[in-house]
Structure formats: structure tokens, C-alpha cells
Amino acid sequence: MQCRLCDSTRLISVLDLGATPPCERFLTAAELDLPEATFPLHLRLCENCLLLQIPALITPEDTFTEYAYYSSYSDSWVRHARTFVERAIGRLDLGADSFVVEVASNDGYLLQHLVSAGIDCLGIEPSVNVGAAARDKGVPTHTGFLDEELAGKVRAEHGPADLVVANNVYAHIPDLRGFTRSLRELLADDGWLSIEVHHALNLVTLGQFDTVYHEHFQYYTVLSAQRALATAGLTVVDVELLATHGGSLRLWARPEAVAEPGERVAEVLKLEAAAGLHTIDGYRDLRPRTEQVRQELLRFLLDARDAGQRVVGYGAPGKGNTLLNYCGIRTDLLAYTVDRNPYKHGRYTPGTRIPIHAPERIDADRPDVVLVLPWNLETEITAQLRRVAEWGGQLVYPLPQLHYAALGDHVERQSI
Known part of the structure; x- marks a missing residue:
């Protein structure tokens, strides 16, 4: 690999997330039995100019x-x-x-x-x-x-x-x-x-x-x-x-x-x-931090399943697909996810094949836990989903650290 800024070949590995499909390549039902292309997702640092980068394996x-x-x-x-x-x-x-x-x-x-x-x-x-x-x-x-x-x-x-x-x-x-x-x-x-x-x-x-x-x-x-x-x-x-x-x-x-x-x-x-x-x-600390997030999230989801709780997702952002694929999360741990974008309804997340529905599905099913994948929009999404507390459900955000959202007026955000 050659640095795309300074042309140096002195690049060191910072984080290897394995091979995943392109994050916005949502699948239709007709594509579920077809092969799915995956590409290495390997973050490197140029020792010369300090640009963090991945190989250009797909084109814009x-x-x-x-x-x-x-x-x-x-x-x-x-x-x-x-x-x-x-x-x-x-x-x-x-x-x-x-x-x-x-x-x-x-x-x-x-x-x-x-x-x-x-x-x-x-x-x-x-x-x-x-x-x-x-x-x-x-x-x-x-x-x-x-x-x-x-x-x-x-x-x-x-x-x-x-x-x-x-x-x-x-x-x-x-x-x-x-x-x-x-x-x-x-x-x-x-x-x-x-x-x-x-x-x-x-x-x-x-x-x-x-x-x-x-x-x-x-x-x-x-x-x-x-x-x-x-x-x-x-x-x-x-x-x-x-x-x-x-x-x-x-x-x-x-x-x-x-x-x-x-x-x-x-x-x-x-x-x-x-x-x-x-x-x-x-x-150098990015890799151990990433591994810790994966371990804590998987432990939480496995414990929820063992306790008989139903967990669904909210949102189908590109970043969510990196998280799902790296953590190996499938429908046994996340039954489905929902998204406000109608383009994604009826499709499936790349790699993990989790179905995507309209947000109203959450109100119909009343799950025990809603895992929010676009965690960067916590304030906005928590305000939209306060009603989850009405049936005793919980909102969970995976990053920057795994935590429950504060849904009530007197309920504080709580780490898991």
C-alpha cells in the first residue's frame, strides 16, 4: 500500500476489522441467497505524513x-x-x-x-x-x-x-x-x-x-x-x-x-x-479499545438473550454495519432494526442480513431493549423514543461506552 497523500510506503497497521461488505450496500430479499462481496477493512497510518487511511478497494x-x-x-x-x-x-x-x-x-x-x-x-x-x-x-x-x-x-x-x-x-x-x-x-x-x-x-x-x-x-x-x-x-x-x-x-x-x-x-x-x-x-491503543467495546457489547446481548429479553435495533447507518459485522451480531442477538428512511425498508443489512423495518414496528412489538446504532445522535433519538419507557423498555447505546439512556425526567444515564 502507498500513502495517497505523500506516496510513502511506510505504513503501519493500526486496526484490522477483518473483511466486510460495503456499508451502504443494503440487500433486497431476492439477494439473500446470492454471494456477497467483502473487502478488507484495515486501518493504517503513514509514518511519514501521519495520515490515517484504508486501501481504496472500492470506488466512489x-x-x-x-x-x-x-x-x-x-x-x-x-x-x-x-x-x-x-x-x-x-x-x-x-x-x-x-x-x-x-x-x-x-x-x-x-x-x-x-x-x-x-x-x-x-x-x-x-x-x-x-x-x-x-x-x-x-x-x-x-x-x-x-x-x-x-x-x-x-x-x-x-x-x-x-x-x-x-x-x-x-x-x-x-x-x-x-x-x-x-x-x-x-x-x-x-x-x-x-x-x-x-x-x-x-x-x-x-x-x-x-x-x-x-x-x-x-x-x-x-x-x-x-x-x-x-x-x-x-x-x-x-x-x-x-x-x-x-x-x-x-x-x-x-x-x-x-x-x-x-x-x-x-x-x-x-x-x-x-x-x-x-x-x-x-x-497504538485503538485496537485494545475496539476489542473491549466488542466484548462488552456481545456480553450484554448474550445476557439479554439468556434472560429471555427481545432486543431490536434502531437505525441502519453505515457505521452500524461496521459494528454489526465486526462484532458478528446476527438475528439471534438483534431480531431486526428500524430506520426512518423508506429506501431501506424491506431490505437487509449487508453481511449480517438483519431485516430493516419502518420505525412503527417498535411500537407494535414493544421489545425489551432497543439498541441504537447511530449512537452519535443520542440526544435526538432519545427524545424520539422516550415512549419506549411506557412499556418498560430500555434504550441502549453501544458507544462511546455501553450505557442505558435516560428516558424519564428523573432517570439518569447509566453505564452497563
């Missing part, structure tokens, strides 16, 4: 031409996007003469707020089905994968962008340097680039192994993101630490001619260095 075209994830099904994510837009308008003085591009714009969850504000914008979304949903909302959306050719065409037709937004896409691109050049091509010489990406600090120190899956090719610290963006003449000038996805970075970058890093960049770099992530030594 394999994953994103038709995609099962619609951002708008998460109420908290839509609120997060609206807040970002409101603050960006004020911070960057965006108005009727501005132009904003979002890369991997999904179903228009973010750009709809710019449309409402009367600001010219364009989404670039590779998934045909998801992009169509955005256009149905009135969000201008180009269907395609961003590369240097497309970036040049967008710039020629619309002019340079005052703001380019790239939320949860910078990890999804195997051609890291080419994609970074494409972002720079879209951007005005005095423009701003905003990137949100899961923070490798949380992945490593909290054992968030389920954020590792095949469509995530690399995992960033601020240090490695600085090095990646610098390949296209972009400088990180500000950093925000976000709670989303179990702990994310919002990186603000600008062309280096107008850029100077602010104090928050240095502060987060110090946090990473203190955790040992600016050397290889800080990454």
Missing part, C-alpha cells in the same frame, strides 16, 4: 451513484446545517451577489437554507436519486463527481465561489490530491473553504471504530488535514470542534496568499499532540 462510483443515505432524515443534522448557513452569511458577509458551492450536497439539506436567503448556490451531488430529491426542493444541483474538469466547467459557467462547503466528503475521496485541487479551482482567490470531517482524535482516543468503513478512505487530524490542503495551496486559518458524528472538525481554509492561521488552529494542534497523535505512538 461503486458507492455513490445510487446512495441510501438522505441527510434530511436527521432533524438535528438539518438544524446543524441551518445554523452553519446563518453564521456563514454573517461571518463572510454573503448576499445577493455571492455564490456558494456545496460538494456532496446530498438532498439539499444545507443549500435549501441559502435558497431561502436568496443567495445564489449550486450543489454538486454524485448520487442520482439523492440529487433528484434536492432538485425537487428547488435546490440547483448538478449530478456528478467533482474532479478538476468539472470544477473548471462550474467556474467557467458560474464564476469563482465565495464559499465552498465540503461536509463529510473529504474522507470519501481516494484521489485526495486531485480532489483538493478541484476544491481550489472552485474557489475565488479571496474565498473561503469550509470542511467538516470526523476528528481522528475522537476515533483513536474514544475507540470509535465504527466510523471506519470502505467509503471513508482517510481519517484526519488537523495536522494531516493541513498537509493535505497545502498540496493545492490552501491554508487552514480556523478550526471549530463540533459534537456531530461523535466529534468532528470544521476546518476553515483559504488560498495561502490571503491566509494566516488563527489561535484556534494552534490550540487544536496542541490537543492532538498531547494525545500523542503527532507521532505513531498515540495510535
Whole structure:
């Protein structure tokens, strides 16, 4: 394997999760008796530039031409996007003469707020089905994968962008340097680039192994993101630490001619260095932390089965499929899961073949335990599922540590 940022061959193993199917490749009933392709899921660290990465064994075209994830099904994510837009308008003085591009714009969850504000914008979304949903909302959306050719065409037709937004896409691109050049091509010489990406600090120190899956090719610290963006003449000038996805970075970058890093960049770099992530030594604890999570979760599920309790899941996110496959969880331990996305109803989780139903199934069955797979949305989902307490059921979250949710007004969150 060769590092996709610096071309070094000095990569060391950090975490081997075995071989699993692509996490968004949900199965239909007709596919249950057919072979299912699996690919190694092996996280490595480049000793030279400290970029965490997995081999590019599937292409973005394999994953994103038709995609099962619609951002708008998460109420908290839509609120997060609206807040970002409101603050960006004020911070960057965006108005009727501005132009904003979002890369991997999904179903228009973010750009709809710019449309409402009367600001010219364009989404670039590779998934045909998801992009169509955005256009149905009135969000201008180009269907395609961003590369240097497309970036040049967008710039020629619309002019340079005052703001380019790239939320949860910078990890999804195997051609890291080419994609970074494409972002720079879209951007005005005095423009701003905003990137949100899961923070490798949380992945490593909290054992968030389920954020590792095949469509995530690399995992960033601020240090490695600085090095990646610098390949296209972009400088990180500000950093925000976000709670989303179990702990994310919002990186603000600008062309280096107008850029100077602010104090928050240095502060987060110090946090990473203190955790040992600016050397290889800080990454060595991820494997034992991951193994501990698996052992504790399996012990809990086995005890629940032995006690005659029925356990079902809530959500069918990509990260959940990494967890299910790594832990070897099947329908004997998790009868089914539910999801708000109708696209997934009647399908089955990849690898583990757990059926996916509409959320109403939980109310009909009244299970003893609901295991929440999108644990990063704990506040939102706990509020949605407080009714589980009405029949004596419990909500359980597997990460960052296995725990019961607080469902009543006077019930505290409890570790298991």
C-alpha cells in the first residue's frame, strides 16, 4: 500500500476489522441467497505524513451513484446545517451577489437554507436519486463527481465561489490530491473553504471504530488535514470542534496568499499532540479499545438473550454495519432494526442480513431493549423514543461506552 497523500510506503497497521461488505450496500430479499462481496477493512497510518487511511478497494462510483443515505432524515443534522448557513452569511458577509458551492450536497439539506436567503448556490451531488430529491426542493444541483474538469466547467459557467462547503466528503475521496485541487479551482482567490470531517482524535482516543468503513478512505487530524490542503495551496486559518458524528472538525481554509492561521488552529494542534497523535505512538491503543467495546457489547446481548429479553435495533447507518459485522451480531442477538428512511425498508443489512423495518414496528412489538446504532445522535433519538419507557423498555447505546439512556425526567444515564 502507498500513502495517497505523500506516496510513502511506510505504513503501519493500526486496526484490522477483518473483511466486510460495503456499508451502504443494503440487500433486497431476492439477494439473500446470492454471494456477497467483502473487502478488507484495515486501518493504517503513514509514518511519514501521519495520515490515517484504508486501501481504496472500492470506488466512489461503486458507492455513490445510487446512495441510501438522505441527510434530511436527521432533524438535528438539518438544524446543524441551518445554523452553519446563518453564521456563514454573517461571518463572510454573503448576499445577493455571492455564490456558494456545496460538494456532496446530498438532498439539499444545507443549500435549501441559502435558497431561502436568496443567495445564489449550486450543489454538486454524485448520487442520482439523492440529487433528484434536492432538485425537487428547488435546490440547483448538478449530478456528478467533482474532479478538476468539472470544477473548471462550474467556474467557467458560474464564476469563482465565495464559499465552498465540503461536509463529510473529504474522507470519501481516494484521489485526495486531485480532489483538493478541484476544491481550489472552485474557489475565488479571496474565498473561503469550509470542511467538516470526523476528528481522528475522537476515533483513536474514544475507540470509535465504527466510523471506519470502505467509503471513508482517510481519517484526519488537523495536522494531516493541513498537509493535505497545502498540496493545492490552501491554508487552514480556523478550526471549530463540533459534537456531530461523535466529534468532528470544521476546518476553515483559504488560498495561502490571503491566509494566516488563527489561535484556534494552534490550540487544536496542541490537543492532538498531547494525545500523542503527532507521532505513531498515540495510535497504538485503538485496537485494545475496539476489542473491549466488542466484548462488552456481545456480553450484554448474550445476557439479554439468556434472560429471555427481545432486543431490536434502531437505525441502519453505515457505521452500524461496521459494528454489526465486526462484532458478528446476527438475528439471534438483534431480531431486526428500524430506520426512518423508506429506501431501506424491506431490505437487509449487508453481511449480517438483519431485516430493516419502518420505525412503527417498535411500537407494535414493544421489545425489551432497543439498541441504537447511530449512537452519535443520542440526544435526538432519545427524545424520539422516550415512549419506549411506557412499556418498560430500555434504550441502549453501544458507544462511546455501553450505557442505558435516560428516558424519564428523573432517570439518569447509566453505564452497563
